[in-house]
Amino acid sequence: MTEGKAVIGICNTASDxxxxxxxLTQIAEAVKRGVWAAGGFPCEFPVISLGEMFLKPTAMLYRxxxxxxxxxxxxxxxxxxxxxxxGCDKTIPALLMGAASANVPAIVVPGGPMLSGTFRxxxxxxxxxxxxxxDLYRAGKxxxxxxxxxxxxxxxxxxxxxxxxxxxxxxxxxxxxxMTLPGAAAWPAVDARRMAIAEQSGTRAVAMAVxxxxxxxxxxxxxxxxxxxxLMSAGASTNAVVHLLAIAGRLGVPLSLDDFELIxxxxxxxxxxxxxxxxxxxDFAYAGGAQCLLQQLLPLLHxxxxxxxxxSLGEQIESYxxxxxxxxxxxxxPLAPDGGIKVLRGNLAPDGALIKTSAASENLLVSRGRAIxxxxxxxxxxxxxxxxxxxxxxNVLVLRNAGPQGAPGFPEWGHIPLPNSxxxxxxxxxxxxxxxRMSGTSFGTVVLHxxxxxxxxxxxxxxxxxDWIALNVxxxxxxxxxxxxxxxxxxxxxxxxxPHYTRGYGKLFLDHVEQAHLGCDFDFLKFEK
Ligand code: FES
Numbered sequence: 001m002t003e004g005k006a007v008i009g010i011c012n013t014a015s016d017x018x019x020x021x022x023x024l025t026q027i028a029e030a031v032k033r034g035v036w037a038a039g040g041f042p043c044e045f046p047v048i049s050l051g052e053m054f055l056k057p058t059a060m061l062y063r064x065x066x067x068x069x070x071x072x073x074x075x076x077x078x079x080x081x082x083x084x085x086x087g088c089d090k091t092i093p094a095l096l097m098g099a100a101s102a103n104v105p106a107i108v109v110p111g112g113p114m115l116s117g118t119f120r121x122x123x124x125x126x127x128x129x130x131x132x133x134x135d136l137y138r139a140g141k142x143x144x145x146x147x148x149x150x151x152x153x154x155x156x157x158x159x160x161x162x163x164x165x166x167x168x169x170x171x172x173x174x175x176x177x178x179m180t181l182p183g184a185a186a187w188p189a190v191d192a193r194r195m196a197i198a199e200q201s202g203t204r205a206v207a208m209a210v211x212x213x214x215x216x217x218x219x220x221x222x223x224x225x226x227x228x229x230x231l232m233s234a235g236a237s238t239n240a241v242v243h244l245l246a247i248a249g250r251l252g253v254p255l256s257l258d259d260f261e262l263i264x265x266x267x268x269x270x271x272x273x274x275x276x277x278x279x280x281x282x283d284f285a286y287a288g289g290a291q292c293l294l295q296q297l298l299p300l301l302h303x304x305x306x307x308x309x310x311x312s313l314g315e316q317i318e319s320y321x322x323x324x325x326x327x328x329x330x331x332x333x334p335l336a337p338d339g340g341i342k343v344l345r346g347n348l349a350p351d352g353a354l355i356k357t358s359a360a361s362e363n364l365l366v367s368r369g370r371a372i373x374x375x376x377x378x379x380x381x382x383x384x385x386x387x388x389x390x391x392x393x394x395n396v397l398v399l400r401n402a403g404p405q406g407a408p409g410f411p412e413w414g415h416i417p418l419p420n421s422x423x424x425x426x427x428x429x430x431x432x433x434x435x436x437r438m439s440g441t442s443f444g445t446v447v448l449h450x451x452x453x454x455x456x457x458x459x460x461x462x463x464x465x466x467d468w469i470a471l472n473v474x475x476x477x478x479x480x481x482x483x484x485x486x487x488x489x490x491x492x493x494x495x496x497x498x499p500h501y502t503r504g505y506g507k508l509f510l511d512h513v514e515q516a517h518l519g520c521d522f523d524f525l526k527f528e529k
Pocket of ligand 1: 020051052053087088089160161165167
């Protein structure tokens with residue numbers, strides 16, 4: 001920092017087109033108060049905002065673009081430190097990726113979750129319960145008016161989705177990485193304590209402008225391992241795996257799917273939140289939020305890592321005083337012995353695939369069935385909505401051309417809706433496999449992120465209707481039961497489809513995006529020594 005007042009950039013993702021982040025305008029005002037109070041000079045600036053609700057074909061197509069915007073605006077402007085305001089799924093990942101590359105002292109202020117939803121006497125979680133009620137709507141058990149009333153009750157305040165979906169997961173990850181002040185992940189968007197943390201973060205940023213730390217000093221490999229432990233013990237979103245790989249890649253921190261697999265097997269599931277559990281983010285906040293969770297997890301964490309408040313994570317957690325609550329279990333009494341996300345491999349996913357077992361059906365974790373293949377989302381939707389679609393509960397539904405290149409953009413199509421013809425029979429889950437992602441608010445026995453994806457010649461593209469597929473989560477295997485020679489012959493017949501884009505950002509994306517197991521960043525944005 002040069003002579004004079006510290007200039008604190010406030011990197012704001014508020015947008016009328018992103019309802020989850022609209023209120024960040026008020027949060028930015030709170031950050032400014034904190035900056036002024038500490039003798040700094042706040043300068044708010046906008047960056048691209050990515051809202052899950054409206055962006056087509058998927059917000060994920062633009063995560064890397066937003067990260068470039070964040071990096072370049074931090075680098076190009078005369079800011080001594082920056083406060084990063086995000087909320088909706090892709091915004092905190094893109095902020096962290098851009099800030100990691102710029103490596104100017106940075107502190108994250110998540111926008112916070114919505115208040116718990118209410119509908120006709122029931123407490124509902126966005127996404128998770130929305131999907132259940134949408135299935136009732138598809139089955140004709142709810143009408144348009146019911147759905148409108150439901151929507152108003154389920155999204156009744158500013159903030160992001162309030163289950164342990166991707167936005168909540170990434171706020172938790174930011175806190176576990178040490179990139180927020182303690183307690184920042186969970187307070188509801190409208191809670192006064194969210195504003196207090198925003199003010200404190202502004203104040204803290206002024207000190208960081210002088211003395212750091214920088215993102216590369218905070219987000220070290222042990223910090224990433226801590227974040228993965230928190231992620232697994234919260235039964236959090238599979239999307240966070242992709243984002244953590246991408247953030248680590250920006251810093252040159254070695255991280256792979258093997259780290260997630262190992263930590264998952266060592267991290268008990270402690271957080272009882274939807275989509276796998278009972279409670280919502282508001283309950284998580286009142287129970288003590290990330291600090292309470294991290295305190296339970298301390299024996300499994302690297303407590304020596306530095307956080308943005310200048311203390312080590314261990315020092316920070318020691319000062320947290322808990323109280324009686326039922327949302328976050330102690331290490332001695334977990335909900336399940338290990339974390340919710342497993343890494344599968346096999347001839348169908350040589351570079352890996354994910355399944356979130358905490359949201360899956362126990363009886364399907366070891367199963368085999370004949371494949372029904374959908375070539376596109378359109379074909380898939382037409383068939384699942386067709387009451388005469390011939391499908392049995394033991395079929396395996398396969399969606400391809402839904403990955404980073406194939407869709408394009410790696411959309412959340414992996415939670416293939418249950419076929420109507422099964423729903424009317426009372427079937428509530430089947431095995432689904434794709435090279436897509438799924439929303440962190442989703443549930444079901446869903447295998448995702450199959451890598452390499454079908455559109456670049458991955459084995460998923462060779463599956464034919466009627467092939468047997470075996471899923472064995474206990475052995476971490478995903479197998480297409482055909483002879484190796486047959487698989488090779490089918491792969492030799494692979495023909496790439498016409499690219500989705502031949503110009504502009506879409507072409508840049510197709511030319512440079514990496515596969516799911518590497519984090520889907522652009523190859524040219526990775527850390528360079
Ligand atoms: Fe923004 Fe769910 S739609 S967090």
